[in-house]
Amino acid sequence: MGTHFTDRLTVAICAKKSPLLVGLDPRWEQLPGVFHKTANPDSPADRADAYRKFCREVIDVVAPLVPAVKPQAAFFERLGHEGMAALADVIQYAAEKELLVIVDGKRGDIGSTAVAYAEAYLGREQSVWGADALTVNPYLGEDSLTPFVQVAQARDAAIFVLVKTSNPGGKTFQDLTTQDRPLYAHVATLVDALASKSRGHCGYGCVGAVVGATYPEELVDLRDTMPNSWFLVPGFGAQGADASDVAGAFDERGLGAIINSSRGIIFAHAREPYAEKFGETQWQQAVESATLETIQQLCDATPAGRL
Numbered sequence: 159m160g161t162h163f164t165d166r167l168t169v170a171i172c173a174k175k176s177p178l179l180v181g182l183d184p185r186w187e188q189l190p191g192v193f194h195k196t197a198n199p200d201s202p203a204d205r206a207d208a209y210r211k212f213c214r215e216v217i218d219v220v221a222p223l224v225p226a227v228k229p230q231a232a233f234f235e236r237l238g239h240e241g242m243a244a245l246a247d248v249i250q251y252a253a254e255k256e257l258l259v260i261v262d263g264k265r266g267d268i269g270s271t272a273v274a275y276a277e278a279y280l281g282r283e284q285s286v287w288g289a290d291a292l293t294v295n296p297y298l299g300e301d302s303l304t305p306f307v308q309v310a311q312a313r314d315a316a317i318f319v320l321v322k323t324s325n326p327g328g329k330t331f332q333d334l335t336t337q338d339r340p341l342y343a344h345v346a347t348l349v350d351a352l353a354s355k356s357r358g359h360c361g362y363g364c365v366g367a368v369v370g371a372t373y374p375e376e377l378v379d380l381r382d383t384m385p386n387s388w389f390l391v392p393g394f395g396a397q398g399a400d401a402s403d404v405a406g407a408f409d410e411r412g413l414g415a416i417i418n419s420s421r422g423i424i425f426a427h428a429r430e431p432y433a434e435k436f437g438e439t440q441w442q443q444a445v446e447s448a449t450l451e452t453i454q455q456l457c458d459a460t461p462a463g464r465l
Contacts, residue, residue: 162358163290163316164366164388167258168413170225175465176453177412179260179390180220181420182229182248184209188425190441206240209233213248216424217255219445223453226258226290228390228418249288258290260390264320265306266295272305280306281313291316293368293390296345303352307365311356316364316388319349322380324370324393342376346383353386362388362414369407371399371417378406381414389415395422395452401459412464417456423448 171177186205193212197204217227229252234245252259259282265275279285279292294306294317306317322332322342332342346367353363363386369377371393381389389407393399394417407415426432426448427441436444457463 161314162360163258163310163314163364164360164362165358166290166314167225167388167416168358168360168362170258171413171416172465174223174225175457175462176224177408177416177456177460177462177465178224178449178453179416179418180216180224180227180423180449181262181392181418182213182216182227182424183420184212184233184424188421188428190427190438192438192441202237203240206234206237206244209237209241210244210247212424213244214251215442216445217248217252217257219442220423220449221252221255221257223446223449224257226260226416227252228260228262228420230420231261231263246287253282253288259288260291260293260316260318261287261289262293264293264295266298266302268298268302269305272302273309276306276309276317280309280315280317282315284313289315291318291366293318293320295320296348300348303348303365307352307356310364314364316366318366318368318388318390319345321345321349321367321384322369322373322376324372324399326372328370342380343383346380350384350386353384357386360413362386366390368392371404371407374399374403374406377404381406381409385409390418391415392418395419401455404456405460408461410461410464412461415462419452423452 193208197208234241279287279289282288296319333340349367353365356363366388368390371391391407427444432444
């Protein structure tokens with residue numbers, strides 16, 4: 159494609175004035191009823207087809223409003239080859255709608271296996287999956303990240319490395335102190351060093367960081383530690399964080415962070431005030447309304463309002 163991932167992301171965010179990332183996490187029990195009517199819940203093929211249709215219809219709504227989507231691979235993988243075919247279709251469809259696609263797979267390995275993961279997912283035109291970016295687990299160390307970085311650089315793609323995750327149990331290992339710093343701070347230092355070698359025109363490298371919204375103070379510190387890394391911020395909305403909690407993820411331009419919301423957007427029809435206003439029969443209108451409201455919240459409470 160010839161254009162650095164973070165530059166493409168910057169252009170998309172500025173064009174839509176939105177730092178919102180919509181997570182595509184299809185859960186059978188939470189799908190609007192219309193997707194259950196013609197499907198056998200015991201059939202992986204039927205479930206996969208429902209996931210495909212649901213995600214496509216979510217994409218139809220959010221494509222004009224947000225820069226990117228993040229399909230969670232696990233929900234498709236659990237359905238076997240039918241689910242993986244549905245994931246491939248969703249990725250392709252999002253790309254056709256001019257959305258950037260970040261696959262949430264949390265891959266991580268060393269040597270030729272890491273290369274295989276990277277080559278499988280990274281690169282819209284060069285890989286079989288056609289993703290623009292992939293989440294990566296750094297637990298195996300620097301040599302587990304290097305193959306991903308090399309492929310990302312060669313293909314104008316990106317990786318987002320787990321640094322400080324939003325789940326409560328993340329601190330079990332991430333907060334362990336070594337050399338007077340928590341482990342996640344050491345990971346952050348490595349991530350920024352890798353990012354500094356691959357900066358685009360916008361100033362950010364192709365090695366980003368996953369930093370949870372549920373730790374707002376640490377988020378501010380990590381923004382200082384990783385000035386070269388774009389942040390993917392989970393934990394907003396359904397996990398309890400609000401717009402003010404993620405303000406520290408952004409730079410002074412309103413760039414540098416993309417805020418993920420999954421359940422709060424795609425299943426908005428099941429929660430108030432959207433349940434009463436729209437209900438299941440107008441679930442897409444609920445998705446649109448929740449998306450617009452979330453964007454406004456982020457722009458009101460963070461530097462994204464400067465976009």
